[in-house]
Amino acid sequence: MGAGHGGGLAAAYVPGDSPVHRLEPHTKLVAVLTFALVVVATPVHAGWAPLAYAGFLLLLLTVAGVARVRPGRLLRGLVVEVPFVLFAVLLPFVSRGPRTDVLGLSLSESGLAAGGSILAKATLSVLAATLLAATTDARGLLRGLERLRLPTVLVQILSFMIRYTDVVGGELRRMQVARESRGFRGRHLGALKVLGPAAGSLFIRSYERGERVHLAMLSRGYTGRLPSGPVAVAGGRAWATALSLPLAAVAVLAGGSLLG
Amino acid sequence: MHVPDGFLDATTSTGTAAVAAAGVALALRGSRHELDERTAPMAGLTAVFVFAVQMMNFPVAFGTSGHLMGGALAAVLVGPWTAVLCLTVVLMVQALVFADGGLTALGTNVTLLGLVAIGVGYGVFRGLRAVLPATRTGLLTSAGVGAFLSVPTAALVFVGLFGLGGVADVALGPVTAAMVGVHLLIGLGEAVITVAVLGAVFTVRPDLVRGGRHLLRARELAPRPGLAGATAVDAR
Numbered sequence: 001m002g003a004g005h006g007g008g009l010a011a012a013y014v015p016g017d018s019p020v021h022r023l024e025p026h027t028k029l030v031a032v033l034t035f036a037l038v039v040v041a042t043p044v045h046a047g048w049a050p051l052a053y054a055g056f057l058l059l060l061l062t063v064a065g066v067a068r069v070r071p072g073r074l075l076r077g078l079v080v081e082v083p084f085v086l087f088a089v090l091l092p093f094v095s096r097g098p099r100t101d102v103l104g105l106s107l108s109e110s111g112l113a114a115g116g117s118i119l120a121k122a123t124l125s126v127l128a129a130t131l132l133a134a135t136t137d138a139r140g141l142l143r144g145l146e147r148l149r150l151p152t153v154l155v156q157i158l159s160f161m162i163r164y165t166d167v168v169g170g171e172l173r174r175m176q177v178a179r180e181s182r183g184f185r186g187r188h189l190g191a192l193k194v195l196g197p198a199a200g201s202l203f204i205r206s207y208e209r210g211e212r213v214h215l216a217m218l219s220r221g222y223t224g225r226l227p228s229g230p231v232a233v234a235g236g237r238a239w240a241t242a243l244s245l246p247l248a249a250v251a252v253l254a255g256g257s258l259l260g
Numbered sequence: 261m262h263v264p265d266g267f268l269d270a271t272t273s274t275g276t277a278a279v280a281a282a283g284v285a286l287a288l289r290g291s292r293h294e295l296d297e298r299t300a301p302m303a304g305l306t307a308v309f310v311f312a313v314q315m316m317n318f319p320v321a322f323g324t325s326g327h328l329m330g331g332a333l334a335a336v337l338v339g340p341w342t343a344v345l346c347l348t349v350v351l352m353v354q355a356l357v358f359a360d361g362g363l364t365a366l367g368t369n370v371t372l373l374g375l376v377a378i379g380v381g382y383g384v385f386r387g388l389r390a391v392l393p394a395t396r397t398g399l400l401t402s403a404g405v406g407a408f409l410s411v412p413t414a415a416l417v418f419v420g421l422f423g424l425g426g427v428a429d430v431a432l433g434p435v436t437a438a439m440v441g442v443h444l445l446i447g448l449g450e451a452v453i454t455v456a457v458l459g460a461v462f463t464v465r466p467d468l469v470r471g472g473r474h475l476l477r478a479r480e481l482a483p484r485p486g487l488a489g490a491t492a493v494d495a496r
Contacts, residue, residue: 080360122362
Protein backbone atom coordinates (compact mmCIF):
# COMPACT_ATOMS: atom_id res chain seq x y z
CA MET A 1 0.00 0.00 0.00
CA GLY A 2 2.95 2.32 0.68
CA ALA A 3 3.17 5.41 -1.41
CA GLY A 4 6.15 5.36 -3.75
CA HIS A 5 9.52 5.94 -2.19
CA GLY A 6 10.52 8.16 -5.08
CA GLY A 7 14.02 9.41 -5.43
CA GLY A 8 15.96 6.58 -3.85
CA LEU A 9 17.63 6.39 -0.49
CA ALA A 10 19.60 9.60 -0.77
CA ALA A 11 16.48 11.72 -1.19
CA ALA A 12 15.56 11.27 2.47
CA TYR A 13 18.71 13.00 3.70
CA VAL A 14 18.89 16.77 4.11
CA PRO A 15 22.56 17.79 4.21
CA GLY A 16 23.45 20.09 7.06
CA ASP A 17 25.82 20.79 9.89
CA SER A 18 23.50 21.22 12.84
CA PRO A 19 24.17 19.68 16.28
CA VAL A 20 21.63 16.97 15.35
CA HIS A 21 23.51 16.14 12.14
CA ARG A 22 26.77 15.90 14.06
CA LEU A 23 25.54 13.40 16.66
CA GLU A 24 26.88 9.87 16.28
CA PRO A 25 24.33 7.79 14.31
CA HIS A 26 24.02 5.03 16.88
CA THR A 27 23.07 7.45 19.63
CA LYS A 28 20.39 8.91 17.35
CA LEU A 29 19.04 5.44 16.51
CA VAL A 30 18.71 4.57 20.19
CA ALA A 31 17.11 7.95 20.92
CA VAL A 32 14.48 7.70 18.17
CA LEU A 33 13.62 4.09 18.97
CA THR A 34 13.20 4.93 22.67
CA PHE A 35 11.08 7.93 21.77
CA ALA A 36 8.80 5.76 19.61
CA LEU A 37 8.47 3.27 22.47
CA VAL A 38 7.46 6.06 24.87
CA VAL A 39 4.88 7.34 22.37
CA VAL A 40 3.39 3.88 21.88
CA ALA A 41 3.31 3.30 25.65
CA THR A 42 1.04 6.34 26.19
CA PRO A 43 -2.31 4.99 27.40
CA VAL A 44 -5.03 5.35 24.74
CA HIS A 45 -8.01 6.09 26.91
CA ALA A 46 -6.43 8.47 29.44
CA GLY A 47 -8.01 11.92 29.43
CA TRP A 48 -4.62 13.64 29.29
CA ALA A 49 -3.40 11.64 26.31
CA PRO A 50 -4.04 14.46 23.78
CA LEU A 51 -1.97 16.83 25.94
CA ALA A 52 0.85 14.31 26.01
CA TYR A 53 0.69 13.99 22.20
CA ALA A 54 0.91 17.76 21.92
CA GLY A 55 3.93 17.70 24.23
CA PHE A 56 5.63 15.05 22.11
CA LEU A 57 4.90 17.04 18.96
CA LEU A 58 6.43 20.15 20.55
CA LEU A 59 9.58 18.16 21.40
CA LEU A 60 9.89 16.90 17.82
CA LEU A 61 9.35 20.37 16.36
CA THR A 62 12.06 21.70 18.67
CA VAL A 63 14.48 19.05 17.39
CA ALA A 64 13.45 19.87 13.81
CA GLY A 65 14.15 23.53 14.51
CA VAL A 66 17.60 22.78 15.92
CA ALA A 67 18.32 20.48 12.94
CA ARG A 68 16.99 23.09 10.48
CA VAL A 69 14.73 20.56 8.79
CA ARG A 70 12.05 22.46 6.89
CA PRO A 71 8.37 21.81 7.67
CA GLY A 72 7.85 20.81 4.02
CA ARG A 73 10.29 17.94 4.41
CA LEU A 74 8.44 16.73 7.52
CA LEU A 75 5.08 16.94 5.74
CA ARG A 76 6.40 14.94 2.80
CA GLY A 77 7.51 12.26 5.26
CA LEU A 78 3.90 11.97 6.43
CA VAL A 79 2.64 10.79 3.03
CA VAL A 80 3.39 7.15 3.92
CA GLU A 81 0.68 7.04 6.54
CA VAL A 82 -2.19 8.02 4.23
CA PRO A 83 -3.70 4.49 4.00
CA PHE A 84 -3.85 4.31 7.78
CA VAL A 85 -5.48 7.70 8.08
CA LEU A 86 -8.40 6.20 6.17
CA PHE A 87 -8.55 3.30 8.61
CA ALA A 88 -8.35 5.63 11.62
CA VAL A 89 -11.18 7.78 10.22
CA LEU A 90 -13.35 4.68 9.80
CA LEU A 91 -12.77 3.45 13.36
CA PRO A 92 -15.33 5.68 15.14
CA PHE A 93 -18.01 4.39 12.75
CA VAL A 94 -17.31 0.68 13.11
CA SER A 95 -16.21 0.39 16.75
CA ARG A 96 -18.47 -1.00 19.44
CA GLY A 97 -19.24 0.48 22.84
CA PRO A 98 -21.21 3.52 23.97
CA ARG A 99 -22.08 5.97 21.19
CA THR A 100 -21.92 9.70 21.21
CA ASP A 101 -23.29 12.28 18.82
CA VAL A 102 -20.86 14.48 16.93
CA LEU A 103 -22.32 16.85 14.33
CA GLY A 104 -25.33 14.61 13.99
CA LEU A 105 -23.30 11.45 13.42
CA SER A 106 -23.50 8.58 15.86
CA LEU A 107 -19.91 7.65 16.68
CA SER A 108 -18.39 5.17 19.07
CA GLU A 109 -16.59 6.83 21.99
CA SER A 110 -13.87 4.20 22.22
CA GLY A 111 -13.53 4.24 18.44
CA LEU A 112 -12.96 7.99 18.53
CA ALA A 113 -10.27 7.62 21.18
CA ALA A 114 -8.64 4.68 19.36
CA GLY A 115 -8.76 6.32 15.94
CA GLY A 116 -7.36 9.54 17.35
CA SER A 117 -4.58 7.77 19.20
CA ILE A 118 -3.61 5.66 16.18
CA LEU A 119 -3.42 8.80 14.11
CA ALA A 120 -1.43 10.72 16.74
CA LYS A 121 1.00 7.91 17.54
CA ALA A 122 1.63 6.98 13.93
CA THR A 123 2.15 10.63 13.01
CA LEU A 124 4.55 11.26 15.90
CA SER A 125 6.63 8.20 15.16
CA VAL A 126 6.70 8.92 11.42
CA LEU A 127 7.89 12.44 12.23
CA ALA A 128 10.61 11.07 14.53
CA ALA A 129 11.80 8.61 11.89
CA THR A 130 11.69 11.34 9.23
CA LEU A 131 13.88 13.53 11.43
CA LEU A 132 16.33 10.65 11.85
CA ALA A 133 16.48 10.03 8.11
CA ALA A 134 16.74 13.74 7.34
CA THR A 135 19.75 14.23 9.62
CA THR A 136 21.58 10.93 9.04
CA ASP A 137 22.74 9.72 5.64
CA ALA A 138 22.37 6.07 4.68
CA ARG A 139 26.04 5.34 5.29
CA GLY A 140 25.77 6.83 8.77
CA LEU A 141 22.74 4.68 9.54
CA LEU A 142 24.72 1.62 8.46
CA ARG A 143 27.61 2.61 10.70
CA GLY A 144 25.22 3.17 13.58
CA LEU A 145 23.56 -0.20 13.17
CA GLU A 146 26.99 -1.82 12.99
CA ARG A 147 27.94 -0.13 16.25
CA LEU A 148 24.74 -1.46 17.80
CA ARG A 149 25.96 -4.99 16.98
CA LEU A 150 23.60 -5.85 14.16
CA PRO A 151 24.74 -9.30 12.90
CA THR A 152 27.42 -9.10 10.19
CA VAL A 153 25.34 -10.82 7.51
CA LEU A 154 22.55 -8.28 7.93
CA VAL A 155 25.05 -5.41 7.85
CA GLN A 156 26.48 -6.80 4.61
CA ILE A 157 23.08 -7.19 2.98
CA LEU A 158 22.22 -3.69 4.13
CA SER A 159 25.42 -2.17 2.77
CA PHE A 160 24.82 -3.72 -0.64
CA MET A 161 21.26 -2.58 -0.55
CA ILE A 162 22.26 1.01 0.21
CA ARG A 163 24.77 1.01 -2.63
CA TYR A 164 22.53 -0.55 -5.25
CA THR A 165 19.10 0.87 -4.55
CA ASP A 166 19.76 3.88 -6.75
CA VAL A 167 21.18 1.74 -9.54
CA VAL A 168 18.27 -0.69 -9.58
CA GLY A 169 15.81 2.14 -9.04
CA GLY A 170 17.22 3.87 -12.09
CA GLU A 171 16.79 0.67 -14.08
CA LEU A 172 13.20 0.45 -12.89
CA ARG A 173 12.50 4.04 -13.87
CA ARG A 174 13.98 3.56 -17.35
CA MET A 175 11.79 0.50 -17.85
CA GLN A 176 8.79 2.50 -16.69
CA VAL A 177 9.53 5.33 -19.12
CA ALA A 178 9.95 2.79 -21.91
CA ARG A 179 6.62 1.14 -21.04
CA GLU A 180 4.69 4.37 -20.79
CA SER A 181 6.12 5.84 -23.96
CA ARG A 182 4.69 2.80 -25.72
CA GLY A 183 1.23 3.63 -24.46
CA PHE A 184 1.13 1.46 -21.32
CA ARG A 185 -1.44 2.45 -18.70
CA GLY A 186 -1.47 0.33 -15.54
CA ARG A 187 -5.14 0.74 -14.71
CA HIS A 188 -6.53 -2.77 -14.86
CA LEU A 189 -5.53 -6.32 -13.99
CA GLY A 190 -4.30 -6.97 -17.53
CA ALA A 191 -1.38 -4.71 -16.62
CA LEU A 192 0.10 -7.61 -14.67
CA LYS A 193 0.90 -9.37 -17.93
CA VAL A 194 3.30 -6.54 -18.67
CA LEU A 195 4.54 -5.83 -15.16
CA GLY A 196 5.41 -9.45 -14.34
CA PRO A 197 7.99 -10.04 -17.06
CA ALA A 198 9.30 -6.52 -16.46
CA ALA A 199 9.98 -7.46 -12.84
CA GLY A 200 11.60 -10.68 -14.05
CA SER A 201 14.06 -8.92 -16.27
CA LEU A 202 14.70 -6.39 -13.52
CA PHE A 203 15.76 -9.24 -11.26
CA ILE A 204 18.10 -10.72 -13.83
CA ARG A 205 19.65 -7.34 -14.56
CA SER A 206 20.14 -6.60 -10.83
CA TYR A 207 21.57 -10.01 -10.16
CA GLU A 208 24.00 -10.01 -13.05
CA ARG A 209 25.19 -6.56 -12.09
CA GLY A 210 25.72 -7.87 -8.57
CA GLU A 211 27.74 -10.78 -9.91
CA ARG A 212 29.97 -8.48 -11.95
CA VAL A 213 30.52 -6.08 -9.09
CA HIS A 214 31.22 -8.91 -6.71
CA LEU A 215 33.85 -10.40 -8.99
CA ALA A 216 35.43 -6.96 -9.28
CA MET A 217 35.45 -6.66 -5.49
CA LEU A 218 36.98 -10.11 -5.06
CA SER A 219 39.74 -9.25 -7.47
CA ARG A 220 40.48 -6.17 -5.36
CA GLY A 221 40.89 -8.23 -2.23
CA TYR A 222 37.39 -8.24 -0.71
CA THR A 223 37.29 -10.67 2.21
CA GLY A 224 33.66 -10.38 3.22
CA ARG A 225 34.09 -7.29 5.40
CA LEU A 226 34.41 -3.73 4.30
CA PRO A 227 37.14 -1.84 6.11
CA SER A 228 35.55 0.86 8.22
CA GLY A 229 37.32 3.81 9.72
CA PRO A 230 38.27 4.08 13.37
CA VAL A 231 35.36 3.37 15.68
CA ALA A 232 33.79 6.62 16.73
CA VAL A 233 33.47 6.94 20.46
CA ALA A 234 30.38 8.62 21.78
CA GLY A 235 31.11 10.18 25.11
CA GLY A 236 28.70 10.83 27.93
CA ARG A 237 27.87 14.27 26.60
CA ALA A 238 26.93 12.97 23.16
CA TRP A 239 24.68 10.35 24.70
CA ALA A 240 23.13 12.94 26.99
CA THR A 241 22.38 15.21 24.03
CA ALA A 242 20.90 12.39 21.96
CA LEU A 243 18.86 10.95 24.79
CA SER A 244 17.45 14.32 25.83
CA LEU A 245 14.60 13.73 23.34
CA PRO A 246 13.32 10.42 24.77
CA LEU A 247 14.02 11.58 28.33
CA ALA A 248 11.92 14.70 27.78
CA ALA A 249 9.20 12.44 26.34
CA VAL A 250 9.34 10.26 29.45
CA ALA A 251 9.01 13.43 31.53
CA VAL A 252 5.91 14.43 29.56
CA LEU A 253 4.44 10.95 30.06
CA ALA A 254 5.25 10.92 33.78
CA GLY A 255 3.85 14.44 34.22
CA GLY A 256 0.65 13.38 32.48
CA SER A 257 0.07 10.29 34.57
CA LEU A 258 0.87 12.13 37.85
CA LEU A 259 -1.22 15.23 37.20
CA GLY A 260 -3.92 13.62 35.04
CA MET B 261 0.44 -3.86 4.72
CA HIS B 262 3.20 -2.19 6.74
CA VAL B 263 1.89 -1.80 10.27
CA PRO B 264 2.60 1.68 11.71
CA ASP B 265 3.34 2.59 15.32
CA GLY B 266 0.44 2.80 17.74
CA PHE B 267 -1.68 0.20 15.93
CA LEU B 268 -0.96 -2.59 18.36
CA ASP B 269 -0.38 -2.10 22.08
CA ALA B 270 3.11 -2.20 23.60
CA THR B 271 2.79 -5.80 24.90
CA THR B 272 1.86 -7.25 21.51
CA SER B 273 4.59 -5.23 19.79
CA THR B 274 7.16 -6.52 22.27
CA GLY B 275 5.89 -10.07 21.82
CA THR B 276 6.11 -9.98 18.04
CA ALA B 277 9.54 -8.31 18.32
CA ALA B 278 10.73 -11.29 20.37
CA VAL B 279 9.25 -13.71 17.81
CA ALA B 280 10.92 -11.78 15.00
CA ALA B 281 14.29 -11.72 16.79
CA ALA B 282 14.13 -15.47 17.35
CA GLY B 283 13.14 -16.03 13.71
CA VAL B 284 15.95 -13.85 12.40
CA ALA B 285 18.45 -15.63 14.68
CA LEU B 286 17.26 -18.96 13.25
CA ALA B 287 17.53 -17.57 9.75
CA LEU B 288 21.07 -16.40 10.43
CA ARG B 289 21.98 -19.97 11.40
CA GLY B 290 20.04 -21.53 8.53
CA SER B 291 21.39 -19.17 5.92
CA ARG B 292 24.91 -20.51 6.47
CA HIS B 293 23.95 -23.39 4.20
CA GLU B 294 22.55 -21.06 1.57
CA LEU B 295 25.02 -18.20 1.72
CA ASP B 296 28.70 -18.46 1.34
CA GLU B 297 30.98 -15.47 1.18
CA ARG B 298 30.34 -15.44 -2.58
CA THR B 299 26.60 -15.12 -2.30
CA ALA B 300 26.24 -12.51 0.46
CA PRO B 301 26.30 -9.68 -2.12
CA MET B 302 23.67 -11.59 -4.09
CA ALA B 303 21.48 -11.55 -1.01
CA GLY B 304 21.98 -7.80 -0.95
CA LEU B 305 20.91 -7.51 -4.56
CA THR B 306 17.86 -9.68 -3.85
CA ALA B 307 16.96 -7.28 -1.06
CA VAL B 308 17.31 -4.35 -3.46
CA PHE B 309 15.13 -6.17 -5.95
CA VAL B 310 12.39 -6.88 -3.41
CA PHE B 311 12.58 -3.23 -2.34
CA ALA B 312 12.27 -2.11 -5.96
CA VAL B 313 9.32 -4.31 -6.87
CA GLN B 314 7.52 -3.26 -3.69
CA MET B 315 7.43 0.15 -5.33
CA MET B 316 5.50 -1.24 -8.31
CA ASN B 317 1.86 -0.82 -7.42
CA PHE B 318 -0.79 -2.80 -9.22
CA PRO B 319 -4.49 -1.99 -9.18
CA VAL B 320 -6.71 -4.26 -7.07
CA ALA B 321 -10.30 -3.10 -6.92
CA PHE B 322 -12.37 -0.09 -5.91
CA GLY B 323 -9.46 2.20 -6.66
CA THR B 324 -7.14 0.60 -4.13
CA SER B 325 -3.83 -0.80 -5.17
CA GLY B 326 -1.51 -3.43 -3.80
CA HIS B 327 2.13 -4.19 -4.22
CA LEU B 328 4.23 -7.28 -4.18
CA MET B 329 5.36 -8.49 -0.75
CA GLY B 330 7.94 -10.64 -2.43
CA GLY B 331 8.48 -13.11 0.42
CA ALA B 332 7.54 -16.27 -1.46
CA LEU B 333 9.36 -15.07 -4.58
CA ALA B 334 12.58 -14.35 -2.68
CA ALA B 335 12.34 -17.70 -0.86
CA VAL B 336 12.12 -19.65 -4.13
CA LEU B 337 14.91 -17.58 -5.66
CA VAL B 338 17.51 -17.56 -2.88
CA GLY B 339 16.21 -20.01 -0.29
CA PRO B 340 13.90 -19.37 2.68
CA TRP B 341 16.49 -18.42 5.30
CA THR B 342 18.22 -15.88 3.12
CA ALA B 343 14.82 -14.58 2.07
CA VAL B 344 13.94 -13.90 5.73
CA LEU B 345 17.17 -11.92 6.09
CA CYS B 346 16.50 -9.96 2.89
CA LEU B 347 12.95 -9.07 3.91
CA THR B 348 14.16 -8.06 7.38
CA VAL B 349 16.69 -5.67 5.90
CA VAL B 350 14.13 -4.27 3.44
CA LEU B 351 11.66 -3.61 6.27
CA MET B 352 14.41 -2.03 8.37
CA VAL B 353 15.32 0.37 5.59
CA GLN B 354 11.69 1.22 4.94
CA ALA B 355 11.11 1.95 8.63
CA LEU B 356 14.32 3.90 9.21
CA VAL B 357 14.66 5.85 5.98
CA PHE B 358 11.08 6.21 4.76
CA ALA B 359 9.18 5.86 8.04
CA ASP B 360 7.05 3.27 6.21
CA GLY B 361 6.05 0.85 8.94
CA GLY B 362 6.56 1.90 12.55
CA LEU B 363 9.83 1.53 14.44
CA THR B 364 8.23 -0.28 17.36
CA ALA B 365 6.13 -2.24 14.85
CA LEU B 366 9.26 -3.49 13.07
CA GLY B 367 9.02 -6.79 14.93
CA THR B 368 5.38 -7.14 13.87
CA ASN B 369 6.21 -6.37 10.25
CA VAL B 370 9.14 -8.80 10.18
CA THR B 371 6.94 -11.46 11.74
CA LEU B 372 4.11 -10.93 9.23
CA LEU B 373 5.90 -10.19 5.97
CA GLY B 374 9.07 -12.10 6.76
CA LEU B 375 8.34 -15.13 8.90
CA VAL B 376 4.65 -15.84 8.21
CA ALA B 377 4.59 -14.97 4.50
CA ILE B 378 7.82 -16.81 3.75
CA GLY B 379 6.96 -19.74 6.01
CA VAL B 380 3.58 -20.26 4.36
CA GLY B 381 4.75 -19.42 0.85
CA TYR B 382 7.81 -21.64 0.95
CA GLY B 383 6.07 -24.41 2.90
CA VAL B 384 3.28 -24.65 0.32
CA PHE B 385 5.84 -24.44 -2.46
CA ARG B 386 7.87 -27.35 -1.07
CA GLY B 387 4.77 -29.42 -0.41
CA LEU B 388 3.38 -28.95 -3.91
CA ARG B 389 6.75 -29.35 -5.55
CA ALA B 390 7.02 -32.78 -3.98
CA VAL B 391 3.72 -33.99 -5.49
CA LEU B 392 3.64 -32.14 -8.81
CA PRO B 393 5.67 -33.42 -11.76
CA ALA B 394 9.25 -32.17 -11.77
CA THR B 395 8.84 -29.80 -14.69
CA ARG B 396 8.94 -26.07 -15.25
CA THR B 397 5.14 -25.93 -15.08
CA GLY B 398 5.16 -27.86 -11.81
CA LEU B 399 7.72 -25.48 -10.35
CA LEU B 400 5.85 -22.35 -11.40
CA THR B 401 2.49 -23.72 -10.22
CA SER B 402 3.85 -24.57 -6.77
CA ALA B 403 5.48 -21.15 -6.42
CA GLY B 404 2.32 -19.39 -7.63
CA VAL B 405 0.04 -21.19 -5.16
CA GLY B 406 2.55 -20.58 -2.37
CA ALA B 407 2.71 -16.87 -3.16
CA PHE B 408 -1.08 -16.64 -3.44
CA LEU B 409 -1.69 -18.26 -0.04
CA SER B 410 1.08 -16.32 1.73
CA VAL B 411 -0.73 -12.98 1.38
CA PRO B 412 -4.16 -13.73 2.93
CA THR B 413 -2.46 -15.83 5.62
CA ALA B 414 -0.29 -12.90 6.64
CA ALA B 415 -3.42 -10.71 6.65
CA LEU B 416 -5.23 -13.26 8.81
CA VAL B 417 -2.36 -13.37 11.31
CA PHE B 418 -2.46 -9.58 11.41
CA VAL B 419 -6.18 -9.66 12.24
CA GLY B 420 -5.36 -12.18 14.97
CA LEU B 421 -2.72 -9.85 16.41
CA PHE B 422 -5.16 -6.97 16.17
CA GLY B 423 -7.68 -9.03 18.12
CA LEU B 424 -5.06 -9.73 20.79
CA GLY B 425 -3.50 -6.30 21.13
CA GLY B 426 -5.35 -3.88 18.90
CA VAL B 427 -6.09 -0.53 20.43
CA ALA B 428 -9.60 -0.36 19.01
CA ASP B 429 -12.67 -2.30 20.07
CA VAL B 430 -13.90 -3.43 16.66
CA ALA B 431 -16.06 -6.41 15.81
CA LEU B 432 -13.49 -8.81 14.38
CA GLY B 433 -15.86 -10.46 11.91
CA PRO B 434 -16.20 -7.62 9.38
CA VAL B 435 -12.53 -6.67 9.78
CA THR B 436 -11.49 -10.24 9.01
CA ALA B 437 -13.80 -10.39 6.00
CA ALA B 438 -12.55 -7.10 4.60
CA MET B 439 -8.88 -7.82 5.21
CA VAL B 440 -8.97 -11.35 3.83
CA GLY B 441 -11.14 -10.30 0.87
CA VAL B 442 -8.82 -7.51 -0.22
CA HIS B 443 -5.76 -9.66 0.38
CA LEU B 444 -7.12 -12.54 -1.67
CA LEU B 445 -7.08 -10.13 -4.60
CA ILE B 446 -3.61 -8.85 -3.68
CA GLY B 447 -2.56 -12.49 -3.37
CA LEU B 448 -3.70 -13.09 -6.96
CA GLY B 449 -1.49 -10.23 -8.10
CA GLU B 450 1.34 -11.58 -5.98
CA ALA B 451 0.94 -15.01 -7.57
CA VAL B 452 0.87 -13.64 -11.12
CA ILE B 453 3.98 -11.52 -10.59
CA THR B 454 5.80 -14.31 -8.75
CA VAL B 455 5.10 -16.75 -11.59
CA ALA B 456 6.05 -14.20 -14.23
CA VAL B 457 9.31 -13.28 -12.52
CA LEU B 458 10.24 -16.89 -11.82
CA GLY B 459 9.35 -17.90 -15.37
CA ALA B 460 11.49 -15.14 -16.83
CA VAL B 461 14.44 -15.87 -14.54
CA PHE B 462 14.13 -19.63 -15.05
CA THR B 463 14.22 -19.19 -18.80
CA VAL B 464 17.28 -16.97 -18.86
CA ARG B 465 19.30 -18.07 -15.83
CA PRO B 466 17.86 -21.33 -14.42
CA ASP B 467 20.85 -21.58 -12.08
CA LEU B 468 19.59 -18.52 -10.17
CA VAL B 469 16.35 -20.21 -9.08
CA ARG B 470 17.37 -22.07 -5.96
CA GLY B 471 13.99 -23.78 -5.60
CA GLY B 472 14.38 -25.23 -9.11
CA ARG B 473 17.83 -26.75 -8.74
CA HIS B 474 16.40 -30.26 -8.94
CA LEU B 475 15.35 -29.51 -12.54
CA LEU B 476 18.88 -28.72 -13.60
CA ARG B 477 20.74 -31.65 -14.97
CA ALA B 478 24.34 -31.52 -15.93
CA ARG B 479 24.19 -31.59 -19.73
CA GLU B 480 26.35 -34.21 -21.26
CA LEU B 481 28.62 -33.04 -23.98
CA ALA B 482 27.36 -34.92 -27.00
CA PRO B 483 29.66 -35.16 -30.01
CA ARG B 484 27.90 -33.96 -33.11
CA PRO B 485 27.95 -36.54 -35.85
CA GLY B 486 29.96 -35.45 -38.84
CA LEU B 487 32.13 -33.06 -36.87
CA ALA B 488 34.62 -35.65 -35.65
CA GLY B 489 36.58 -35.61 -38.89
CA ALA B 490 36.72 -31.83 -39.01
CA THR B 491 38.12 -31.61 -35.49
CA ALA B 492 40.78 -34.13 -36.37
CA VAL B 493 41.76 -32.01 -39.33
CA ASP B 494 41.87 -28.84 -37.21
CA ALA B 495 44.03 -30.49 -34.63
CA ARG B 496 46.72 -31.25 -37.10
